Each structure stands twice: as structure tokens, then as C-alpha cells.
Amino acid sequence: MKLFKVAAAIALCMILTITASAGNILKGSFIATIKDALTGNPIEGVSVYFSDVKVGGITNANGEIVINNIPEGKHLIEITHVGYNTISEYVDIIGETKKEYVLSHTVVESNTVIVTGTTGATQLKKVPFQVAVLNKEELLQNNATNIIDALAKKPGVSTLSTGPAISKPVIRGLGYNRVLTINDGVRQEGQQWGDEHGIEIDEASVNKVEILKGPASLIYGSDATAGVINIITNVPVANNTLKGNIFSGYQTNNRSTTNNISLAGNRNNLNWNVYTSVVSAEDYKNKYDGSVFNSKFSQKNFGGYVGYNGNWGYSHLLLSKFNLKAGLIEGDRDNDGYFIKPVAGGGEERATEADFKSRIPLVPYQNIQHFKIATDNSFKLGKQRLSINVGYQHNQRKEFGNVDDLNERELFFDLKTITYAAQLHLQEMKGWKTSIGINGMHQTNTNKGLEQLIPDYDLFDVGGYVYTRKTIKKITLSGGARYDTRNIHTSDLMNGLDVKGPAIKRSFANFSGSLGIAAQISHNLNVKLNIARGFRAPSIPELASNGAHEGTTRYEYGNSDLKSEVSTQIDAGFDFNTEHVSFDLSVFYNNFSNFILYRKLQNTGGTDSLINVDGQDLTAFQFEQTKASLTGIEATVDFHPHPLDWLHIENTFSFVTGRLKQSIEGNKFLPFIPAPRLITEFRGNIKKIRNHISNGYVKFEIDNTFKQHNIFKAYNTETATSGYTLLNAGLGADIVSKKGNTFFSVHLIATNITDVAYQNHLSRLKYAAENMSTGRTGVFNMGRNFTIKLNVPLNFSLNAGR
Template sequence: MKHIFRIWFIALCYIPVFAFAQSKNATTVKGKVIDAATLKALSGATVYFPDFKRGAVADESGSFSISGVPVGDYIIEISYYGYKTLVEKINTATYQEKSFSLVTSIVEQEKVVVTGVSSAMSAKKAPIAVQLINKRELLGSSGTNLIDVISKVPGLQQISSGPAVSKPVIRGLGFNRVVVVNDGIRQEGQQWGEEHGIEIDEFSVSKIEVLKGPASLMYGSDALAGVINIISLSPVPEGTIRGNVLGSFNTNNLQRGGHVNIGGNSNGFVWGGYASLKAAADYRNRYDGRVFNSKFNEQNFGGYIGLHKNWGSSQLNITHFDQTIGMVSGERDSATGKLIMYVPHGDHTHEEFPTEKDHNSTQPFIPRQRIQHLKVGLENSFHLGANRLSLNLGYQKNHRKELGNVLNPSETEMGFDLQTFNYNLAYHINTLKDWKTNVGVNGMWQSNTNTGHEMMIPDYDLFDAGVFIVTQKTMNKVTLSGGIRYDIRKINAKASEEEHHDEEEEHDHDLQFEAFKRDFNNISGSVGFSYAFHPKWNLKLNVAKGFRAPSLAELASNGAHHGTNRFEYGNAQLKSESSFQIDGGVGFDNDHISIEASLFYNYVKNYIYYQRLQSVNGGDSVIVADNDHEDHDGHSHGHAHGDLYAFEFDQANAFLVGGEIKFDIHPHPLHWLHIENTFSYVRGMLTERRDGSRNLPFIPGPRLINEVRATLIEKSKNISNLYVKVQLDNTFKQNHAFTGYNTETVTPAYSLFNIGIGTDVTWKGKTRFSIYLAGNNLTDVAYQSHLSRLKYTDVNNTTGRMGVFNMGRNFNVKVNVPLQF
């Protein structure tokens, strides 16, 4: 790691000295924010430059002042709750102090996006499909983890392994095909596993951007499906100290959480910190009762410190995420069908039914896993005249332990020590003949070491690098964008031996993994435009080519994957996936309705998937995962898992087609009424049948969400922004399962009835606290998501139902107290 710290030292000590000479190229932007109808000052309005993360809050007169703004053309974003966000392009060199007028609106259409484009721009002008979720929307939504909270975004769903673990799926593609970025650093923590979450605390998140479609230009290999950009550690406006205290509780699984954060900004010196705690017991549903070992607990701490000056900014971010998760085995008593647990009994174990105390505990039983994720990031942005140089460096250490021996709970059955160094250097050309262009290089060094006595993937080293150029130009009603990128990835997998004991208890070693090296390279590109041919209409079209190199699990797996009840074999001959996607969209917005519709076609060459292996006699191939799992008397000897089905990775050409539509009714002058309908659909197919099936695995069923929302009180003496919403979440039958090799089964349709209510409580014109209440699945429907991995656990012999069902009726309450000094 010495070379890593040398690079950091150079970045910290030398580059700021060079950039300091450019301080003369900065200016101060002043103005006033008012109500367009009444001309009254909007005290508390937020003014923000997304490109370089500088902003201010309007004072009691509506005035604001932002110093250290670089000279050039930039997007300024002005927002105030209950008003339509104003997004305007200004030239800071010729800017004159002015008033910005905001109009009231119950529908927020004009938002700024920074993901996947060369510079900040209005989401309506972006040629790509992007969904933005702000802090208030996150607080008003309920879920058991971050991806669960945002899973109602059209085109975004989740692969789940219980309430603690969810992985994003964008338009039918998940796992390593989706890149998660957190505060400028690509999140790296064993993305290949279904039972491995993204390891980001939702309480600390302030904003999320979901990019749908290939985004390899800015983020390299793996962004085949899209990007989820999560912003947590954002500095507060100049001259303020702000914070929040948040509490949350779920009734179904007794999940309780707390969060506190505080941050300041004084003359460009920024600092902040936060802490989050969360704990949950076993959840319940109507068919399974309490689902044993679905409990979890986590804690997360983070902070930042930096300088935001005329020469630019440099900010150091540190977070530490620590989570312990119970792994739901779904094993049942053959006579009653009830879920069971294994407990020690001398030198072996026996089955017991969990007690109420066992269910209510927030300390997971065996099998369980513990994940610790340390992340250190250094964000630098330096003004070079009208241009800008950015350098982001990151170090991540993801340590994962899977514990499966009931007789020895501290034994690390399977462990991974993953270390990653990320780098991203880009030169942002502000204007060159009206084009705004980024040129850069980014990638990562990565090393993974096994730390348990069992192994599933080999130790390996990985090097990844890519050079790119992206550009955009706005000409009256048309915005053009595009770019090209070249990537290389080098993988060095190391030979590893499996240690075991024979009957005489002598040590023996078998070669489990052979050493190999693979190199991958590819060219990615995209071109697109948006066309506002009418003040109320806009069109979008984008064509993109992306690629993804195979993961180590896909290339070299050779072991039991207990979190998914499989024994997996890799395929060292796999090729890179490459995609060609066409996106088209149309938008309409007036005083009464808003419509957003998009369609896509995605052809993926060499799509990688796994399938069950067949034995020589034609049945399913079964691997005895633990030879000591059960003796002749039926007593198990410690491990909480037994025989597993064998799967192997394979690939074939495939295509995905679908789209999303959002139809929003907000009739004038009934601004308090808001009727929203969203529909998303994706169909994934192989070009050739495999064991009689052409369907891709992990494709969610069609989804229709109907919501009616009413703002009952916009502003009064002590109550403001009081809303009530009623929602019907409909998921249609997924009868296009990948049934080849008995890999998936058809999933029935289900509808969930949800409600929500929220308000701000004010005193002397300031919000003292906000409260949000939500009820999910009020009719207590027993259902299974098609993307739930718990669907394929043991069969209940008394009912014939396979697997564990999702969470039943749940009420959630959040209380948020803002702090300002």
C-alpha cells in the first residue's frame, strides 16, 4: 500500500499549490429569490452550483451570496419546497446581480443531473433516462434498506435475500452490471453475490441519481445496466452549521434506527460527521409466521473535512460501515412445516423451534455474516481559468466473514478481504466552440484474499483502467451529447489449495483453484440528443454501446455458495459481455398533467448467467456440501447447511426490451391534488433455447403503481406541507421465468395496499421537526417477489408451498429534527 499513500501525498501537497495560482479566476455570484406571484422573498431557498458543489441559503430578505465561483458557463439550481426548481445557465464572467422568481408547483419536474454527462444539466435536457430522489422523498418512503426504499422507481427493482440485503436491478440487469457510486467513489464490496448488499447506510444519504442504460463512458466496465449515484457527505452552505437528528421504527420486525449528523462551513473550511445505528428482529408474514434469523444490526460512522476556496476544493471523506446479518436457511420441520433452528447438544446439534425470545433478539444466529467496509475518499477540484481539473482518489477495505458452524460460532467458514484503490482524473473543458467536454482516465487496483477455511473464489489481483472523452452542446432547443471510451482489465487469479482431514485426522490438501490470467479490453461509446420542440414537450434519443468483463465468481467459482443454497462452478473461458442499446423518450408537462415515457431495446452479446447442472442419470446434480453434516442417527455436527444443487456459469446472446411510463395528473387550480401512475415492463430473452427455455433469469414482472396524494395544508401557523397518500402497488404474474434446468419458477401476481402521511411542525417560522408515517401491505398479503432468493428455500411439506415469503403488514414512523446554528 506504500505506493497508494505516495500518490495521495502528491495530490494533497503539490496539486493545490499549482491550483492556488488560479484564484484570480474566481468571482462572487449574488442575487435574490422571490415568489413569482407575490414578489415576496423566499427565505431559506437553496442556491447551488452542482458542478463544483458550492451553494448558499437565502436570508430573510431572500438575498444570497456565493464566493469562489469560477469564471465560465455553469448551471445554477434554485429550489424551495412547494415551488418548481429553477434551473438556469449563467455565464459567471458577465453575470449581473438579479432576482430569481420561483413559481409554486406540486410536481417537481426540473431537476439537475450530474451522472453520466460531461457537466451538470437539467434532467429534462439529458438524453439519457435519469431519475432523481431527494432527501424529503427518501424520508417519506419506507423500507428496510436503501435499495428497498428506492425500489419503486420505474425501471428499478431489487434482488433480495431478506430485509437486510438488496441489490439493484435496472431494466432487468443486476449484479456487476450496475455500478454504485458513493460520494465520487465506485463502491466495491463483492457485488457478485445475491446475499451481498451495497453496504451504504440510507439514513446518511441526501440525494440519489438513478441512470438507466449503459453508462460505461464515465464509469468503465460493469456499468452495462446503469449507475446509482449516491450522495451522502455534501458540505453545508457557506456561513452555516446544520445537522439533523432522525429516529425510525418498523412494527413488523421491530426495526429501530437512529441517526445524527452535523456539519459546518466557515470561510470555505468545511467539516462534518454523522453516526447511524440500526437493529431489527425477525420479520413476520401470514404464511411463515416469524421468519427465523431474518434479523440484523448495523452501525455506520462517517465524516469529512476540507477546503472550498477560490482555487477550488479539496475534501477528505471517511466512512466505516459495520453490519451483522442473519442468513435465512429456510429449513423446516418435516412434520409441522415450521421453520427450525440448530442448537448445540454435546458434540453435535439438534433441531429446535425458535422461542419468542429468539425471534425478538437482534443478534443474528448461525448461519450469519459480518461485513465491515472502510472507505476513505479524497475529492479534489481545481479551477484552471474557465476550465477545471478534478482528481478523486479512494481506498476501500471490505472484510466479510460468513459463520456457519453452530458448535463453533466464531469459526470463519468463508471470509473475503477485498482491498480496492480507485482513481479518477478528469479535465473539464468549460467551453470550446460551445462544446463542454471532459477528458480523463479512471479505474482501480484490487486485491482479494480468502480468510476462511472454505473458499468459493480464488485469491486474485485486478487492474482496471480506461480513458474517455465525453462532450455536450446546447443549441437553442437541442442538446447533443456523446463520447467514446477504451477500457482494459487484467485479472491474475492465484492457485489455492483446500485443506481437509481424512479419517485418521491427518491434514491433506487438494488443489481447488488453478492459477490463470485473463485480459479483457473493449471500446464503449454513446451519442444522443434531447429536443425541446415545444415549451411543454421534449424528445430524447440515445444510442450506446457498453461492456462488462466477467467477475471472478463467474470465471473461477468452485465452492458452496450457502447464502443462495447452491454449489457454483465458474467458467474460465467466459468472454466479455457487450451491449448495444437504443433509448427513446418523450415528455409533456402543463398545468394539469405531466407525462414521461421511455422505450428501450438492449442486445447483449455473450450474456452470462448460471444454470443447474444435470447428473449423468438426467436428474439435478447434487453436491454434498458437508460430509459431516449428519450421521447415521440423524444428528447434525455443527454446520447449518447440507446438500446443495450444482450450478455452472454459461453465456449466450440475449436481448431485453421494455420501457417505463409515468402519468401524473395535477389539475389546475387543485394544486393540492396529485394523482400519479407509473408502469414499468421488461422482457429478457436468450436468442437460443436452453433446456427448453428462452427466458433470462432475474427478470422482474410488469409493475403498475397507482398513487393519490393530497397536500391538505401547505402552510399555517404551526403546520406546513401536510400530505396524505394512498398507493396500490401491483406486480403482475411473471410467467416468463427461466425454467431451464429447474433454475426458476413462475411467480404469481400480487397487489400491496400502502398509505402515508407526513408534515412539518413549525414555530416562529422555522421547522422544528418533521414526522412521516407509512403503512405497507395493509391487507397483509402473503407474497413472494420473483427476485427474492428466499423463494427457493425448503418446501413446506404441510402446505406444499416452496420457500419463505416476503414481509407482511408493516407500519413505519420517522421523526426528523433539523438543527441549525
């Protein structure tokens, strides 16, 4: 009820304020001409976009663009075109505003506009923290089995995976509830606390991803102590246009197929988008395991939005529905090393070739359904702007593990979440751009399965903050403060009719904040420094879990006495860019008090404490807290040797180490920290190959992941991992008309060309059962894989109405 009162109050204030201010809102328009700096010729197809009001378009054959119905005021514009430098600057829209721009050819891009971690669209070089950006083009040119895997090539980003369908983001060594995922302005809420839970977002529908590395509690509250993954799906197309896209992809290793269709339109500023995807895969293969039984999955996704953009702002209604069925890989084999499966009536038998090639997961498997509806709004209030976002999500996760009753749901989490956020962007005063905001959520979980891993619970949190920024010549200062409260009330945790965990009622409150500076020392050199304090309230499983679930080898006990995690991070970096060299370096130190981790329990005999569940002995773990710190470095060097400006030689390096302030059983390292990684890519870009072939590229990549021996060895919690080197390659191009319009683009990608058998340090499959015939423990990652992608864009012009 508290949340509904807050939402109602916000809505009432919004309606009253808009009604009172509507008569004072003036129409603004933007007219621009964009030319080539070298030739003076107009450039067709240049993208012009105002991120904060979500309007934009592309230039015509004369290099001209007209964008109407822009709220008057100062807005950040982003002008982009392949092969040219990006222009981003603030434009003061007053009535009919006319501008002229010239774009220069460049091979280095360093002036991206972002929206993550701030209260409005901002130039990347003016934020004091580290943000990596992944655009649609990069997603097409690389291969991944899910959207989180696609992010893992960015420095500082890793994935914790449980097979090809389930991956969780890890930023600078931290994952689970320490990383917050945002999708089109809505905080994504599923069961991200578990190893075998993904984020319920389809890669094929994604347009852009922004990755903020470091505490982001100031803007987002609890659960953003490691960073934020901001996934942008719905982007309005230009006014009076209709755009479609047909995408199809195929991977040879697991015969994965992906098909996606999207259609977006904008008629007199009434804009909409609709998309649907179908993905399915057989069991994947590697050199040691052969076909990995029950690694198959099938996925369906549908979504879109409808909205209106006017001179007063915009209002969009978003909807998505995600459905994933994924096998749970247990890795059990017989004495001869063949994968086995349970059979009805008891007993086991070897998995057959038909089982490996089936696309329908077998027991045990999980079915995850995620429904989301949200409204995203921005209103001009005089010289101020009010942003409001309210969303409802229904996440259902079912585990099926009874081969004698395929409809029996051993676990069934039914999670309902309402999220809300409001920001008031105040009128700029003496160069200070200040926003005040409030956000939070109300969440309920109900168990509907036979077993309970976590109790039914009710959660409500709310937080308020102030954020401000000012640019003084070439120095930008930014920062703010925030206060949050979270109330949690659980029911008794039940085992049939018996209580195995008492009800819990806890409240958490904390301050967070940040202070940073970004300075443009010269035209080529930019320096950043940021200090941030973040916090995270303990999750429900950390407080109250008591049970086992498929996909892990653990029996987990919660700890109702846990306190909030508090982190303080110092982040420093610089980027140096010239015509032929770009170099980015960042270092960080993150200090935690009350860091939450789990470790194995021991019995009175000093050996592992085992809990027998359905005839299987599972090792018992319990959550506890200690002081800890993480230190790391990330670096990127991109070299374009003159006169071979088309050639890129790029190196990215990531390293993070986590340490306990006081050792546990002689162990000083935090568990599950990703191994150091160095990726070297040789890439050739050719803008025009022939009359009908353009934007071609060919690349070769050496992916070096080093050994990880700095592990938490106590109670055999974690094992060391050997290093490995993967060789990858790719090529692609656009097939175009005489006028340069793209008919379609094709991408050919090869990964793990030499078919290396390897285990990623953060793969949960490392801890699957031992293969008794070989002595190797666990299941290995995917082997050699070839991928083909075909992307067909469709563009139509609509006649403007009167």
C-alpha cells in the same frame, strides 16, 4: 505498483499545474435576490446551489443570498424551494455577479440538475438518457428496510433480496456486476457479485440518489452496462452556518429501530460533516410463515468529511465505516412447519419466541465491515477545471456457520480496493463542452476463512475517455468514446491443502461509447434518443468460483473461458409537462453478445447434478454465455385536476422482458427478470394546514405486481411467481414556528395494510426449503407494517470571520 505510479503522476501534474496557475485565479462571488412571481415578495429559505463546485446556501428573510469564493467561469446553478418551480441555468461568474430571480408556484417538477452519467452538473432535460432522482424528502415519506429497497418504486428499478437487510439493485432486468454503485464520487466496491451481499451504505445518511438507466460504460468503464446508482451523502452547507439533524424511526413488523445523528458546518469555507447511525431489527413476520427465523440484523454506520472550498475550487476528504451483522435465512422447518435451528453437539431444535425477538443474529450469519477513505478535489486551471478522486476501500465479509465454534469463520473475504479518477474539463470552444478523463481501480482479495468459494486474486484496470456536449438552440447533442483494459490474475483455488481450481491469468479490453440527442420541441415537450455501447469483463466468481456458500441453494462452478459481455442499447423517450399533467414515457432495446448466465448442470442420468456439502445436497450450476436481448417500457403519468391542484394522481408502470437468441432446452426467456409493475398513488399536498403545521400530505397507494410466468424453466433454475396487490398509505407534516422555521417533521406510513402473503419474483427466499406442513415452497415477504419517523432539523448561524 501500476496504480501507485498513475496516482503519483496525476498528483504531481496537479501540484505543478496549480502552483503555476495560482497567481491567475480570480475570486468570484454571486449575489442574488429571489421573489415570488405572483406577489413580488421576497422568499426566505430558497436553496441556491452550484453542483460542479459544491457551494451554495439559502436566502434570508429578504430573499437575498451572497455566495463568495466561487471559481470564475460558467457554472450551472440550481434554485429550489418547496411548492415553486426549479430554476436551473448556466451563470457566468465574473468578479461580483448579481442576479434577480422570480419563482412561480407549481405542482409539477421537471427541471432537476443531475451529475450522473456526465462530466459535470447538467439539466436533466438536456441529457439523452433516462435518470430518476430520489431526494431526502421522498426517503422520509416512504418506508424501506434498506436504501436499495427505497429505490424500487422508481420505474425500471427492482431489487433482488435475501431478507430485509440484503438487497441488490436491478435496473431494467439486470443486476449484480452489471449495476455500478457510486457513493460521493467513489465507485463502491464490496462483494456485489453474490446474492447475499448488499452495498454497505446506510439509508439514514443519504441526501440524494440519482439512478441512470442504461449502459454507462463511457464514463464509468466496466460493470455499468445496466446503469449506475449514484448515492450522495455529503453535501456542504451554506458558509458560516451550522446544521444538525436528529432522525428516529420505528417499524412494528420486526420492531426495527433506526437512530441517526448528523452535524455539518461551514466556517469561512472550511466545511465538514459527521454522521452516525444505529439500526437493529428482530425477525420479521408474515401471514404464512409467522416470524421468519434469523431474518434479524444489526447495523452501525459512521462517516463524514472535511474540506475547503475556495476561489480555486475545493478539496474534500471523506471517510465512512459500515458494520452489518445479518442472519442468513435458510428456511428449514420440521414436519409440523416450525422453524428449526442447529444446536451445539449436533442435531436441531425448534426456534423459540426468545430466538425470534432477539436482535443478535444466530448461526448461520454474516458480518460485513466496509471502511472507506477518499479525497475528492476540483481545481480551476485558468479557464479549465481538473477533477481528481482517489479512494481506498477495505471490505471484509465473514460467514459464521459452526454452532460448535461460534468464532469459526467458514468464509472470510478480505477485499482491498484503490479507485482513481481524473477529469480535465476543457475550456468551452464554440459551444462545445468537452472533458477528457481516466479512471480505474486496483483490487486484491485474500481468503482468510476455512473454505474458499473464489480464489485469491489481483485485479487492475484502467480506461480513458473523451466526452463532449453542445446545445444548439433547444437541441443538445452529447456523446463520446472510451477504451478500457482489465488484467486479472488468480491464485490456485484451494480446499485445505488440495487444489480444486487452477490459477487463472486473463486480460480483457474493449471499446465503449454513446451518442445521444435531447430536443426541447416546445415549452411542454422534450424528446430524447440515445445509442450506447457498454461492456463488462467477467467477474472473478464467473471465471473461477468452485464452491457453496450460506444463503443460497447453489454450488457454483466458474468458467475460465468466458469472454467480455458487450451490449448495445437504443433508448428513446419523451416527457410532456403542463400545469396540471405530466407524462413521461421511455422505451429501450438492449442487445447482448456473450451474455453470461448460470444454469443447472445435469448428471449422466439426466437429473440434477448434486454436490454434497457437509451432509447437504446442493444443486450444481455453471456459468456460460449466449446471445440475448432485453426490451422494456417505463411510463409515468401525474395528473393534478384543476382546481384541485393540491391533489396528485400518479401512475408509474414498468415492464421488461429478456430473451435468449437461441433457446436452451426449449426455454427462450432470460432468468430472474422482474415482473411487470403498476403503482397508483393518490396524494394530497397542503402547504399550510394551521399556523404551526405546514407541508402536510396524505397519500394512498395501490401497488400492483403482475404474475411472472416468462421464466427460464430449464433444470428448474427458476419458478413462476403469482401476482399480488399491496395497499399502502402515509401522512405527515412539518411542525413550524411563527416564522415558518421547522421544529420537527413526523411521518406515519402503513405498508401491506391487508397483510397479503406474497413472494416477490426476485426474492431469493422463494427458493428456501419447502414447508412440509403446508406444501408451500420458500419463505414469504414481510407482512403488514406500520412505521413512524421523526426528523428534527437544527440550524444555527455562525458569525463570519474577518
